[in-house]
Amino acid sequence: MSNPAGTSSAAAETAVGPVEGFHAVIPAGGAGTRLWPLSRRRAPKFLHDLTGSGRTLLQATVDRLSPLTGADGIMLVTGTHHVAACRAQLPGLDEQNVLAEPSPRDSMAAIGLAAAVLAERHGDVVIGSFAADHVISGQPAFESAVREAVAAARAGYVATIGIAASRPSVAFGYIRSDGTLGVDGAPSAQHVRGFTEKPDAATAREYIASGEYRWNAGMFVVRTSVLLGHLAEQRPELHDGLRTIAKAWDTGDRDRVLADVWPGLEKIAIDHAIAEPVADAGGVAVVPGTFGWDDVGDFNSLAALLPSDDDEGSKVLGDTGDVLRIDSAGSVVVPASGRLVSVLGLDDVVVVDTPDALLVTTRARAQQVKQVVDAARARDLDELL
Amino acid sequence: MSNPAGTSSAAAETAVGPVEGFHAVIPAGGAGTRLWPLSRRRAPKFLHDLTGSGRTLLQATVDRLSPLTGADGIMLVTGTHHVAACRAQLPGLDEQNVLAEPSPRDSMAAIGLAAAVLAERHGDVVIGSFAADHVISGQPAFESAVREAVAAARAGYVATIGIAASRPSVAFGYIRSDGTLGVDGAPSAQHVRGFTEKPDAATAREYIASGEYRWNAGMFVVRTSVLLGHLAEQRPELHDGLRTIAKAWDTGDRDRVLADVWPGLEKIAIDHAIAEPVADAGGVAVVPGTFGWDDVGDFNSLAALLPSDDDEGSKVLGDTGDVLRIDSAGSVVVPASGRLVSVLGLDDVVVVDTPDALLVTTRARAQQVKQVVDAARARDLDELL
Numbered sequence: 113m114s115n116p117a118g119t120s121s122a123a124a125e126t127a128v129g130p131v132e133g134f135h136a137v138i139p140a141g142g143a144g145t146r147l148w149p150l151s152r153r154r155a156p157k158f159l160h161d162l163t164g165s166g167r168t169l170l171q172a173t174v175d176r177l178s179p180l181t182g183a184d185g186i187m188l189v190t191g192t193h194h195v196a197a198c199r200a201q202l203p204g205l206d207e208q209n210v211l212a213e214p215s216p217r218d219s220m221a222a223i224g225l226a227a228a229v230l231a232e233r234h235g236d237v238v239i240g241s242f243a244a245d246h247v248i249s250g251q252p253a254f255e256s257a258v259r260e261a262v263a264a265a266r267a268g269y270v271a272t273i274g275i276a277a278s279r280p281s282v283a284f285g286y287i288r289s290d291g292t293l294g295v296d297g298a299p300s301a302q303h304v305r306g307f308t309e310k311p312d313a314a315t316a317r318e319y320i321a322s323g324e325y326r327w328n329a330g331m332f333v334v335r336t337s338v339l340l341g342h343l344a345e346q347r348p349e350l351h352d353g354l355r356t357i358a359k360a361w362d363t364g365d366r367d368r369v370l371a372d373v374w375p376g377l378e379k380i381a382i383d384h385a386i387a388e389p390v391a392d393a394g395g396v397a398v399v400p401g402t403f404g405w406d407d408v409g410d411f412n413s414l415a416a417l418l419p420s421d422d423d424e425g426s427k428v429l430g431d432t433g434d435v436l437r438i439d440s441a442g443s444v445v446v447p448a449s450g451r452l453v454s455v456l457g458l459d460d461v462v463v464v465d466t467p468d469a470l471l472v473t474t475r476a477r478a479q480q481v482k483q484v485v486d487a488a489r490a491r492d493l494d495e496l497l
Numbered sequence: 498m499s500n501p502a503g504t505s506s507a508a509a510e511t512a513v514g515p516v517e518g519f520h521a522v523i524p525a526g527g528a529g530t531r532l533w534p535l536s537r538r539r540a541p542k543f544l545h546d547l548t549g550s551g552r553t554l555l556q557a558t559v560d561r562l563s564p565l566t567g568a569d570g571i572m573l574v575t576g577t578h579h580v581a582a583c584r585a586q587l588p589g590l591d592e593q594n595v596l597a598e599p600s601p602r603d604s605m606a607a608i609g610l611a612a613a614v615l616a617e618r619h620g621d622v623v624i625g626s627f628a629a630d631h632v633i634s635g636q637p638a639f640e641s642a643v644r645e646a647v648a649a650a651r652a653g654y655v656a657t658i659g660i661a662a663s664r665p666s667v668a669f670g671y672i673r674s675d676g677t678l679g680v681d682g683a684p685s686a687q688h689v690r691g692f693t694e695k696p697d698a699a700t701a702r703e704y705i706a707s708g709e710y711r712w713n714a715g716m717f718v719v720r721t722s723v724l725l726g727h728l729a730e731q732r733p734e735l736h737d738g739l740r741t742i743a744k745a746w747d748t749g750d751r752d753r754v755l756a757d758v759w760p761g762l763e764k765i766a767i768d769h770a771i772a773e774p775v776a777d778a779g780g781v782a783v784v785p786g787t788f789g790w791d792d793v794g795d796f797n798s799l800a801a802l803l804p805s806d807d808d809e810g811s812k813v814l815g816d817t818g819d820v821l822r823i824d825s826a827g828s829v830v831v832p833a834s835g836r837l838v839s840v841l842g843l844d845d846v847v848v849v850d851t852p853d854a855l856l857v858t859t860r861a862r863a864q865q866v867k868q869v870v871d872a873a874r875a876r877d878l879d880e881l882l
Contacts, residue, residue: 452881483823
């Protein structure tokens with residue numbers, strides 16, 4: 113089908129410079145339990161360089177978004193315990209652009225707070241929410257998708273970016289879409305018919321075969337007025353609480369109001385609070401993303417992001433000089449203690465070596481590392497979690 | 498066959514107290530490369546507690562021999578680098594009973610030096626040589642075998658103790674024997690027909706089936722005069738060198754003579770220098786040992802010596818509180834760094850965790866750990882060896 117958006121697409125792809133009135137919101141939370149002992153409660157996944165790029169996932173997220181927002185257009189939302197580490201990793205981030213949550217209240221409260229604070233400061237702007245701990249490759253394609261999503265957001269949609277599903281993964285939720293949106297500046301955007309939870313393997317295969325489904329990477333681009341309007345309708349108490357906090361945020365009342373209101377806020381994901389009900393009402397758009405994406409959920413997916421260290425598919429995250437492998441094809445070694453890690457005769461083994469805890473498992477069991485964390489917790493080894 | 502030695506046997510088994518004029522020689526050497534990274538060049542196998550008994554192999558060796566020799570009847574031969582560690586582990590050992598070798602010259606030089614020094618000090622006494630890094634269970638049976646071996650030695654034999662071969666091991670040499678010796682006080686001693694090198698699996702099975710073969714644990718009991726006489730005949734230069742050193746040992750000339758003579762001594766095992774040729778001439782006897790014995794050659798044999806830590810045959814050498822296992826039956830974990838070692842979904846895995854080096858392998862590959870050490874050496878990681 114030929115349509116006039118073709119020209120807009122070309123325009124979007126060649127656009128350079130920040131998008132006017134666009135702010136990125138980066139919720140930095142989540143323990144990354146399946147990446148233990150590399151990822152810890154006090155040093156979660158987003159604070160680590162998991163790709164060997166020299167930049168942590170958080171830094172890479174900011175690097176990726178800054179060209180779209182400009183230096184002042186990044187707002188980080190994180191737990192009070194992580195503020196110092198985040199600011200140390202992001203020395204260019206203005207103090208007022210770091211929102212500290214007194215306790216975790218899930219993604220709706222985090223993103224809603226950022227939206228409400230930005231609305232107080234800047235009025236009706238477009239925000240885009242992007243997790244701090246995802247890995248993305250293909251910056252031009254990423255920027256192009258975000259620019260289209262901003263265009264859809266300006267037209268009043270809650271816009272998300274759907275990731276090309278390269279395999280029938282059961283680790284991700286899916287977005288089902290059809291029908292071109294027809295919004296200027298968002299030529300590839302489609303109507304979202306619905307969101308799904310993580311499917312079973314058979315369902316995932318059906319999704320992939322149908323061509324109608326993309327992975328949900330939790331990226332939401334929306335006008336503050338639209339987001340807060342939906343929130344007022346769907347979750348009025350949460351909306352009112354966040355608005356109250358946001359009004360006090362840049363005043364001397366912040367701490368008092370936070371202490372009063374924050375603990376009572378509903379814990380709910382933005383997917384359930386807004387994306388799903390609004391999609392049912394036809395208010396959600398999806399821009400197909402053609403960039404590489406991974407949420408680095410476990411050591412097996414981490415391995416997939418690393419280059420092979422030999423001709424047997426072995427991977428090392430760290431100094432390869434600290435690893436000595438013999439007959440260990442496909443092994444994944446994270447030498448993070450400075451010690452020599454030697455592996456003899458174990459294919460597909462995963463060895464994660466940190467100064468106070470060691471994990472030895474297999475790539476096939478990577479999703480079950482949470483069991484180890486649970487067992488350590490049951491043994492009161494909280495200082496290692 | 499009924500023979501009068503029956504009564505002597507009963508006498509030997511019930512004998513108590515030190516054996517008059519009997520000295521134990523403990524050559525403490527050998528890196529225990531297949532137990533790396535637990536065993537190191539600078540802290541070899543014999544300096545470690547490998548059974549969880551609370552005593553190192555060296556200490557347990559002395560504990561085992563002292564009842565037979567008395568406190569002053571133990572002579573240790575070790576490298577100069579290990580003298581301080583040995584003396585720290587054996588505070589009761591008299592300084593003059595530690596012979597320091599300037600460099601490794603194999604077992605004939607070590608045992609021959611001890612024999613020559615003891616001959617200078619005490620004349621023609623019986624010595625028994627026992628490795629510092631073997632594990633033995635069944636003290637009464639051990640003492641009984643040694644007492645018989647001493648009796649055979651007094652009769653002029655080079656007496657060895659043959660270990661009941663419980664499996665067709667290819668890791669040990671074998672002793673072939675037949676025909677009762679008929680020496681008073683050594684009722685079970687037999688003539689040795691020959692020694693074998695480590696056999697292949699088929700040969701080992703034939704050995705076991707024949708009933709004529711026992712494992713060679715390298716234990717030799719012999720009069721100093723007999724040993725030095727054989728040495729003078731078989732290896733006259735080595736004999737003369739050792740005699741020269743021994744004459745100077747307790748004088749102010751020791752260091753000068755050692756520096757002159759030691760470096761030129763032939764490197765040869767006592768098995769090749771004496772046991773084999775003398776056996777061919779009918780001069781070697783063997784006493785069947787009925788005690789448990791192992792040379793703890795690798796992590797698989799180490800595992801066999803440890804009690805199971807669960808009902809799945811998993812073993813821990815160290816603090817079980819430092820180990821967290823899920824679905825890892827038959828695993829062998831040595832938590833020697835104080836860190837938490839967690840294993841998920843790997844049966845029969847071997848994890849040896851030390852402060853500066855980690856080994857992950859399988860029980861089946863335990864014999865090949867030397868490959869890792871060789872690879873580390875090739876990478877100039879000498880400080881870890």
